[in-house]
Amino acid sequence: MAILGIDLGTTNSLACVWKDGRPELVKNSLGELLTPSVVCLDEEGNLTVGAVAREQLITAPENTAAAFKRWMGTQKTFTLGEKTFTPPELSALVLEKLRRDAEAALGEEVTEAVISVPAYFNDNQRSATKLAAQLAGLKTERIINEPSAAALAYRLASGEEDACLIIFDFGGGTLDVSVVECFENVIEITAIAGDNRLGGNDIDEAIARYFCAYNGIPQNVLSAEQQAMLLRQAERCKCALSWSAMSVMVLPGPDGTTYNLTLTRDLLAKLCEELFGRMKKVLARAIRDSGRGIGEIDHVILVGGSSKLAVLPDFLGSLFGKPPLMLDDPDTIVARGVGICAGIKERKGEIRDIVMTDVCPFTLGTSVVDNDKDQNPHMAVMIERNSVLPISRSDRFYTTRDNQEKIRVDILQGEEYYAKDNLKLGEVVITVPPEPAGKQWVKTTFTYDINGVLQVDVENTSTARKKTAYVVNPSLHLSEEELERKLQELAAIRRELTQSEEEQLLLATAERIFAESTGRLREAVGKVLTAYRGALEDQSPSRRHRARKWMKEQLDTLEKYQDSGVFDPEIPDSWEDDGR
Ligand code: ADP
Numbered sequence: 001m002a003i004l005g006i007d008l009g010t011t012n013s014l015a016c017v018w019k020d021g022r023p024e025l026v027k028n029s030l031g032e033l034l035t036p037s038v039v040c041l042d043e044e045g046n047l048t049v050g051a052v053a054r055e056q057l058i059t060a061p062e063n064t065a066a067a068f069k070r071w072m073g074t075q076k077t078f079t080l081g082e083k084t085f086t087p088p089e090l091s092a093l094v095l096e097k098l099r100r101d102a103e104a105a106l107g108e109e110v111t112e113a114v115i116s117v118p119a120y121f122n123d124n125q126r127s128a129t130k131l132a133a134q135l136a137g138l139k140t141e142r143i144i145n146e147p148s149a150a151a152l153a154y155r156l157a158s159g160e161e162d163a164c165l166i167i168f169d170f171g172g173g174t175l176d177v178s179v180v181e182c183f184e185n186v187i188e189i190t191a192i193a194g195d196n197r198l199g200g201n202d203i204d205e206a207i208a209r210y211f212c213a214y215n216g217i218p219q220n221v222l223s224a225e226q227q228a229m230l231l232r233q234a235e236r237c238k239c240a241l242s243w244s245a246m247s248v249m250v251l252p253g254p255d256g257t258t259y260n261l262t263l264t265r266d267l268l269a270k271l272c273e274e275l276f277g278r279m280k281k282v283l284a285r286a287i288r289d290s291g292r293g294i295g296e297i298d299h300v301i302l303v304g305g306s307s308k309l310a311v312l313p314d315f316l317g318s319l320f321g322k323p324p325l326m327l328d329d330p331d332t333i334v335a336r337g338v339g340i341c342a343g344i345k346e347r348k349g350e351i352r353d354i355v356m357t358d359v360c361p362f363t364l365g366t367s368v369v370d371n372d373k374d375q376n377p378h379m380a381v382m383i384e385r386n387s388v389l390p391i392s393r394s395d396r397f398y399t400t401r402d403n404q405e406k407i408r409v410d411i412l413q414g415e416e417y418y419a420k421d422n423l424k425l426g427e428v429v430i431t432v433p434p435e436p437a438g439k440q441w442v443k444t445t446f447t448y449d450i451n452g453v454l455q456v457d458v459e460n461t462s463t464a465r466k467k468t469a470y471v472v473n474p475s476l477h478l479s480e481e482e483l484e485r486k487l488q489e490l491a492a493i494r495r496e497l498t499q500s501e502e503e504q505l506l507l508a509t510a511e512r513i514f515a516e517s518t519g520r521l522r523e524a525v526g527k528v529l530t531a532y533r534g535a536l537e538d539q540s541p542s543r544r545h546r547a548r549k550w551m552k553e554q555l556d557t558l559e560k561y562q563d564s565g566v567f568d569p570e571i572p573d574s575w576e577d578d579g580r
């Protein structure tokens with residue numbers, strides 16, 4: 001039974017399966033790849049999803065819901081006719097349509113899916129996505145980040161395994177920029193940045209505003225329906241410029257007159273100037289957070305429907321000094337990546353398992369009071385935003401009152417200074433012996449894996465008491481066995497974190513040579529060993545990878561020259577990629 005890969009987009013959704021050794025996009029009941037993520041209540045009172053609903057956005061906007069992905073994980077509701085829907089319920093309707101259409105196209109039942117979400121989605125938003133799948137009759141064990149999916153698709157299409165990529169995902173409502181490093185079987189997101197008010201819709205609006213100004217139409221005279229029509233016209237003309245030099249907008253005016261505007265690429269570029277300015281900032285932030293120089297980026301990969309914007313390649317090309325890469329159809333890349341992920345999940349022999357290490361898109365921490373003047377607990381950061389996962393960090397927290405009997409460790413997620421302004425995921429309470437303030441303490445360890453399991457260990461050494469809390473997508477209750485499996489995966493990752501087999505071998509070999517040698521040679525081997533041990537403290541898979549490569553070279557040289565006693569290693573200052 002096929003696992004369905006789903007790109008559940010704000011504007012459009014797509015499905016893809018792994019078939020005959022490659023990802024295959026699945027067409028919907030209309031024979032199209034893209035299904036608009038729009039739900040409407042039609043005149044007969046039926047719920048309809050997709051292109052039909054999208055048309056109704058113009059004719060009956062009050063009975064139509066769109067862009068609900070923006071509200072996943074919040075309390076917002078949508079009203080269609082008499083009924084109220086939550087964002088997961090609306091998403092479930094989209095997922096259900098994708099599932100049914102896929103069943104018809106594939107001729108088999110579909111009960112399991114892999115779904116992509118934006119890398120910045122927090123636990124609540126991920127849980128809401130899983131809930132939507134559950135409501136649509138789809139079991140979803142794996143959620144994949146959209147940029148990781150895009151990178152997977154790029155690797156398979158290009159055959160290039162080692163690359164530092166910018167995934168430039170420009171969709172209907174948002175711009176998401178990720179720096180993704182690929183090597184061997186690892187895909188690592190090293191930074192993410194975005195603007196959730198910068199998408200194709202904003203371009204449509206800029207065009208519509210210009211249209212009104214150009215034709216002298218005051219803002220408020222257009223009816224809701226006319227405004228929707230104007231936006232659709234703007235979008236149509238924007239898209240047409242991808243293949244033709246100009247396109248014409250026409251809107252019916254009063255008394256049989258018409259308003260017109262001829263849109264050219266030059267005009268489009270001018271209307272996009274402000275948006276491009278914001279785009280530049282997002283790109284700069286992503287590159288800065290990744291710790292890379294602009295020259296170290298191998299390719300900019302265009303993803304998302306708006307990447308087809310006629311004037312975009314010129315803008316990005318001049319920014320990076322080389323043209324961005326457009327692989328086939330940018331609006332299907334994420335879906336193809338999710339399809340590959342579904343293939344990996346099915347453990348199809350023809351595809352190698354890929355380790356996807358992601359960044360933690362939000363800060364995790366606990367609350368502390370450490371200032372007499374301000375008794376409001378603030379956030380003590382344990383895991384910084386944009387840390388590479390999996391990651392483990394420890395810290396000590398002390399009692400603040402005399403004879404305090406308990407220490408409570410809150411588990412918080414968010415970027416706000418005050419604890420109460422962040423999302424509380426859970427807590428661990430541990431008893432400590434009553435003593436003067438500041439005498440007793442707990443060692444607290446946060447371990448976060450790539451499947452969204454956060455483990456918090458709290459230990460009071462004086463009593464050897466220890467408590468552990470697991471936060472597994474808190475608003476969704478997992479079955480016992482699912483939790484068990486996740487915990488096993490977590491344990492495996494932690495083992496891997498401490499030392500991979502290859503790293504152990506390198507260390508052991510170096511230690512052996514150290515023991516065998518004497519004098520200057522021994523000193524040099526010691527230096528190499530120290531440098532390499534330092535690298536193993538590092539949590540970043542890519543830096544550890546480079547350290548491994550370097551260590552292998554050193555050992556090769558040593559094996560060759562050990563007898564001659566000549567070995568003069570050059571110790572790198574850092575394990576960052578210096579382009580070698
Ligand atoms: P999302 O990821 O938000 O679901 P998509 O990646 O499907 O969105 O992108 C949808 C957006 O792509 C829409 O705003 C649409 O106008 C825009 N788009 C599609 N084709 C083109 C094109 N040829 N030129 C410019 N924009 C386009």
Ligand code: MG
Nearest residue numbers: 009010171304
């Ligand atoms: Mg998208």
